[in-house]
Amino acid sequence: MSRAGPQRSYARWLPLVAFAAVIALLAAGVWLSRDPDRDVLPSPLIGQPAPAFRLPVLHEPGRLVDAEDLRGQPYLLNVWGSWCPGCREEHAVINAFAKTRRVRVIGYNWKDEHADALRWLEQFGNPYWVVLVDYDGHAAIDWGIYGAPETFLVDADGIVVWKHVGPMSTETLHTELMPRVDALEAR
Template sequence: MSEPKPIVPRPLMRWAPLLVVGVLGLLLAAGVWMSRNPNREALPSPLIGKTAPAFELPVLHEAGRLFGTRDLQGAPYLLNVWGSWCPACRDEHPVLTRFAETKRVRVVGFNWNDEHADALRWLEEFGNPYWIVVTDRDSKAVIDWGIYGAPETFLVDGKGVVRWKFVGPLTDKVIADELLPKLAEIERGR
């Protein structure tokens, strides 16, 4: 004799997929709101005050060329993590471009988990503010840097020490209130 099947009310079965989609939609909306909320607290990074993780990655615009932390020694740089798949990166891009045009510090693009052609097309469409762009398509270097999303931005001094990190899209206010004071400290030798 077979066991009786549990009886699930039909109205509940009919609404279950809609309920799941609704909950996922609320979670997504909350994540977007949190990423754009200017009052959120900065996420701490265990890298602040420590030597930046070493990397050697392919250069987006030069097939076969590798570039890494050894090539960046001696002068500060801003490492900006981005991807063509990242909507917030599109919001950040004009701000980052204006900052890069000041040539106050080298801005290094860290293209993450992207198809080569998509990354090139994105930069062609929106402009290339970067001094150089490295690619981490296989997500190997992001683990060492503690990157879990894009955009993320790191300020590294000339000695290779991470001095500042920002998670989310850079804004003019973040640059003025947070990045520029940290950069000034580096320039004064602090």
């Protein structure tokens, strides 16, 4: 009996085994790179003045609002878009927080179509004191915004005190945001 027969059958499986090994290595790399604190990204803005901006208002496109217009009272800047599934997920939490009237909630509509943003707010409710629009995303660069949703807490002096990346949950609201709002009110 020839030894070439069994060797050929092993050689036939070699590419499949190599492919499976590569997939296993890639999966292990993804799993090991998971960061459970993904939503606690450090931001160079914390403790710094909020970036300067001048953006149109969604409901009054001829009106422009800048960073100086928002100074004097703390505000929560919530970055959202009608195209963003996470924004829909967190919207009930933002609505509930806005009803407390503890700080102004400013909407930051990012890279959205005007009509889509208006329709989305009509459908899901508008918790915002004002909605600013950044159609091309240029102002977002200074804020370090790279996705939606993202949320910033800014104090009355215009200093960024907190940033949250990803959908805001009820737990995040109570354990992270509310203590910071309490601290701002205690000043």
